[in-house]
Amino acid sequence: MILDEDQALIRKTLQGDKKAFEELMRKYEKRIFSFVIRMVRNEEVAIDLTQDFFIKVFNVLDKYNFEYKFSTWAYRICYNLVIDHIRKSQALVSSLDDDSVSSREMLSSENVVSHDGFKNLSREETSAYIWKLVENIAPKYRELILLRYIQELKYEEIAEITALPVGTIKNRIFKAKEILKREMEKDGLPA
Amino acid sequence: MACLPDDKILSYLDGEIKSIEQSLIRDHLLLCANCRRKAEGYAEMNKILAQPAFSQPPAWLVPRIMKRLYPEIPRYTSIAALIAAGFVFFVSWIYIYFDFSSNSLIQALRLTADRTSNWLVDAIKGISAVYSSVQAVFKACNAFLGVLLTTRPGAGALIIAFLLAFSGLLLWAMIRLLLRKPREEKQ
Numbered sequence: 001m002i003l004d005e006d007q008a009l010i011r012k013t014l015q016g017d018k019k020a021f022e023e024l025m026r027k028y029e030k031r032i033f034s035f036v037i038r039m040v041r042n043e044e045v046a047i048d049l050t051q052d053f054f055i056k057v058f059n060v061l062d063k064y065n066f067e068y069k070f071s072t073w074a075y076r077i078c079y080n081l082v083i084d085h086i087r088k089s090q091a092l093v094s095s096l097d098d099d100s101v102s103s104r105e106m107l108s109s110e111n112v113v114s115h116d117g118f119k120n121l122s123r124e125e126t127s128a129y130i131w132k133l134v135e136n137i138a139p140k141y142r143e144l145i146l147l148r149y150i151q152e153l154k155y156e157e158i159a160e161i162t163a164l165p166v167g168t169i170k171n172r173i174f175k176a177k178e179i180l181k182r183e184m185e186k187d188g189l190p191a
Numbered sequence: 192m193a194c195l196p197d198d199k200i201l202s203y204l205d206g207e208i209k210s211i212e213q214s215l216i217r218d219h220l221l222l223c224a225n226c227r228r229k230a231e232g233y234a235e236m237n238k239i240l241a242q243p244a245f246s247q248p249p250a251w252l253v254p255r256i257m258k259r260l261y262p263e264i265p266r267y268t269s270i271a272a273l274i275a276a277g278f279v280f281f282v283s284w285i286y287i288y289f290d291f292s293s294n295s296l297i298q299a300l301r302l303t304a305d306r307t308s309n310w311l312v313d314a315i316k317g318i319s320a321v322y323s324s325v326q327a328v329f330k331a332c333n334a335f336l337g338v339l340l341t342t343r344p345g346a347g348a349l350i351i352a353f354l355l356a357f358s359g360l361l362l363w364a365m366i367r368l369l370l371r372k373p374r375e376e377k378q
Contacts, residue, residue, distance in 0.1 A: 025253050033248035054256050127239045149240040174198045
């Protein structure tokens with residue numbers, strides 16, 4: 001069986017090579033942390049969950065089936081951890097669905113908005129603004145946007161991780177983009 | 192000419208539309224300024240989403256996880272120190288409990304000292320003095336224990352229990368100290 005880079009690292013880890021697992025963590029830490037922090041919106045919790053994720057992956061690594069992609073398997077573990085945490089902590093607080101968060105307020109607090117509104121926003125500032133909006137949309141949309149764009153997964157892979165039908169995933173991503181667009185227009189950003 | 196629904200525009204931009212319908216939508220976007228403006232907005236949003244700003248986890252996170260997954264084994268010197276400390280405590284405990292007051296070790300040392308040079312005599316005398324004072328403390332403890340055991344018969348078991356608990360606690364504290372993880376550096 002031909003192993004990809006991740007699978008080769010897993011094989012080495014299972015043979016007792018601790019550097020291999022470190023390499024695997026280094027490869028995924030940024031994506032996993034970015035996903036987790038945007039889901040839970042709390043740095044301390046995100047650090048703990050990222051740590052729990054890697055420890056869990058390590059502990060069940062011997063159960064990994066080499067016929068499947070490691071990333072999909074790992075993201076499913078990560079997704080379940082985060083969703084469990086959100087359910088437990090009932091962190092389903094204010095989201096843009098409820099029209100309760102003002103993006104303009106968020107931006108003002110970061111001194112992004114000039115007197116001319118959004119006209120003078122650089123590309124980086126616009127990107128920061130949109131990702132800030134993503135952090136504030138309802139979790140059921142946010143998780144899909146994050147899986148699609150942070151983890152760079154295909155619709156089919158997202159379906160495997162979330163156990164949602166592909167059609168639902170597409171619809172929710174469309175809906176999420178509509179919400180983002182609506183918020184951008186509300187704040188005067190051309191969308 | 193009716194405008195396209197947003198989901199159609201998004202599907203078109205995501206390449207989810209079949210080729211015939213794709214060309215129809217492309218034609219529509221050429222003619223309809225409103226839909227074109229929407230499509231440009233969505234395209235820009237897609238572009239931004241496709242280049243996410245990753246959040247950087249703290250630099251100490253991976254080393255911390257590695258320490259949890261592969262805990263460091265205590266060094267041999269630490270283990271030797273632990274055994275030596277435990278042995279000293281054990282001998283002291285036996286000495287107090289069984290009253291080895293015959294002083295044979297000191298007598299042997301003094302006999303040896305008589306036949307050796309003066310500096311060694313002084314050194315041995317010094318050691319002897321220290322040993323004598325320690326022994327005096329032990330004797331005092333012993334006397335106290337004797338009084339306690341004669342006046343209160345149940346105290347023996349209590350003392351043994353206390354000593355066992357104390358030595359256990361001491362060993363536990365030492366093991367904790369040896370196996371303690373180095374302080375994690377925070378950002």
